[in-house]
Amino acid sequence: MAYLSEDLRQQILAYIPRYPSKQAVTLPALHIVHDAMRCVSHEAIREIAEMLDLSPAQVHDTMTFYQFFREENAPLGQTRLWVCRSLACGLRGGDALLETFCEKLHVEPGGTTKDGKITLEFAECLGACEGAPAVMVNDEHRHCVTAEKVDALIGELS
C-alpha cells in the first residue's frame, strides 16, 4: 500500500500537465506533502520520485537545498511561527522579539513546543517591513508584533 494517501497523490499528479518536465513538479509535490504531513519522510520522497520519474536522490537533493522542508526526524508542529530577523525588523527589535518568543515558548529557533502546537523559526526578510517587527503565522504576515503582543499571539496559536 502506498505511503501517501490517494488524495495527496492526486493533488501532486494534477500539477504534471502544467510543466514540460515532471521534475518541475518537485517543489509543488514537496509543498503538498509537507503541508499535510508536517514533514517529508524518506518514504514520501521515494514515492514522489516514483511519480515524477526521478531518483529519490534528486528529490532529496532539491528538498534539502531549501531549508524550508522538514525531514521526519524534526516534523513541524500545528502552526509554524516565523520571526523576522533581517534589517528592517532588526532595527525595530526583531532579534529581541525572537528571544522573547524563545523564552515564552521554551524552545530554540527551529524547535517545537512540547504540546506540538507551535514550531518557532527565525526568518530572513519576510517582505513585511512596513510592519516591522513582523512575524509570519504559517504563510500570513502579522505586522508590528511588539513585545506586549507576544502573549496574545501565543494564546491564539495554543
Next chain:
Amino acid sequence: MPDFEPVLLKRINAKANPWLDAYRADGGYRGVTKALNEMTPAQVIDVVKNSGLRGRGGAGFPCGVKWTFLPKDHPGPIYLCVNADESEPCTFNNRILMEHDPHQVLEGILLASYATKASVAYVYLRYEYGVAYRNMQKAIDELYANNLLGKNILGKDFSLEVYLHRGAGAYICGEETGLIESLEGKRGWPRIKPPFPAVEGAFRKPTVVNNIETLACVTHVIDRGADWFKTIGIPPDPKNPRDAGSYGPKLYCISGHVNTPCCVELPLGITVRELVDRHGGGVWKGRKAKGCIPGGISMGMMTEAEFDTPLDFNGPGKVGCLGLGTAAVTVFDETTSIVDVLYNICRFFAHESCGQCTPCREGTGWMMKMLDRIRHGQGRKEDLEILDEVAKSIGIMPGTTICGLADGAGWPVKNAIAKFRPELEEYIRAGQKTTVALEMAH
C-alpha cells in the same frame, strides 16, 4: 513640484475592489483589448521599448530591449517567468501590488506574453507571500472564467496559460537563472551565462524573466502610450551616451527608523531626504539619521550627508552605492551602531549564499564571523583591511562567482568601511560596544 498622481498604486490607495469586474470598470484590460485588436506583438514591443521602461527588479535593464533578444521566428514554446520572489531585504512593493491589485499585474503578464509570443507564464512567487498567492490565484481563476486566459483569448489567435509556482524560502531564487533552476525542480543554483535565458532559459527554451512591478508598468505603458510614460521621471543624461534614462513611476519602500514606514509611488529621481522626511514622516523619536540602505541591502550604504542623492538609475552609483536596486530605503538613526547593521547584513548573506561558488560561500561566512567577533568587543586592528579585501574579491565584478549575490554581499561592507571608518575603528579600538546595540534600539 505638484503632487504626483500615483499610477500603480492608484486603485490600491483608493482601497478599490481588487477583483475583475471592478478592475474592468476602472478601465482595466483596456490595454489588452487594444493590443489584441489593433497591435502586432512587434508593435507592443516597440511601444515598451520607446517608453524607456527599465526593469524594476534591481538591474534596470530596458524591458523592451530584453524582449527583442528572443530568437526570431522560434517555433516555441517560449516562456515568461515572472519574478515574484521579491527576497531582497527591506523590499515589499511587489507584495502590495499582488495582494491588492492582482489584475494590474496580470494584465502586464498578458501583454508581455502577447508581445513575446509566450504560451505559458510561470509566476515564481516566494512562499512568504501567502495572501498574494491566494489573491493572484483568485484573479487568475476569474480570467479563465472570462476568456482572458486559456485558448483564444477574446476570440483572437492568442492563447496563454498562467501558473503560480511557490518558492521555498531561498533568496537566490530571485536571481533569474536561480529562479529557472528552481522552477525546473532543482536546487536554485544560478547558471553560467551565456546562454542567456532569452536564448536558452526555462526547460531549455527561450525565456523572458520580468519583475512584477515592471509588468505592472507595462499595463499602463500600453494603455497610455510611451510618450505619457516619458513625462514621468528623469530623461537620459545628455553627457552620458550610455544612459537609458530613468522614466516612469517607481514604488519606493521606506522602513527602519522612520515614523511612518510605507510604500509610496513617486516619479523616479526622488531624493532619499524627501522620501524620509516627507513620506516616511521623518526619523523616529526626534533623532537624526546616521545613514541608510538605499535600495535593498545589496546596494550598499549612504551616510546622512548623502541623502540628497536622487534615487534614479544613476544617482546611487554617484555616491559609491551599487545601484538603484529595489529602491527600498531603510534608515538607521544616530544611536545605531554600524557594526550591528553590518552584522545583520552579513548574517543574511552568509545564510542565503547558495553555496555553489566557493568565494561567496566562504567569503560571506567569513565576513559574518569577523563582524560577530568585532561586535563582541574582540575586533583586531587589521580586521577592517581583511573585511575590505574579502568584500572586494567576491562577486561577478572581480570575476570570482557565477551570480551577483556576492557583489551585493560585499558592497555594504565596502561602503561601511569607506564611509564609517572612524566609527568602526573606534569600536574596535575601544574593544566594546560604543553605541546602543541593534537589539536594544527599540
